[in-house]
Amino acid sequence: MSIRRMIPWTLAMAYCGFLIAGRGSRSFDNHTIWEAIIGAVLGFLLAFFFTLRAKRKQYELEHLAKS
Numbered sequence: 001m002s003i004r005r006m007i008p009w010t011l012a013m014a015y016c017g018f019l020i021a022g023r024g025s026r027s028f029d030n031h032t033i034w035e036a037i038i039g040a041v042l043g044f045l046l047a048f049f050f051t052l053r054a055k056r057k058q059y060e061l062e063h064l065a066k067s
Helices: 003-021 030-066
Strands: none
Touching: 003 030
16 A cells, blocks of 8 residues: 555544544544544545555556557
């Protein structure tokens, strides 16, 4: 998996999860933490799927060039 894709997506989605919690930094509780964790997991999965898609497209282009 490409680390260049994994880190930004994970951090960005964790931050989005924090924002979706809507509580701000004044009331940092379990709900805020769980929202950030869920966002980080979603970001990791998005990075994983985008990496797989990029590899599949690269493979298809190489296979097409050989034909």
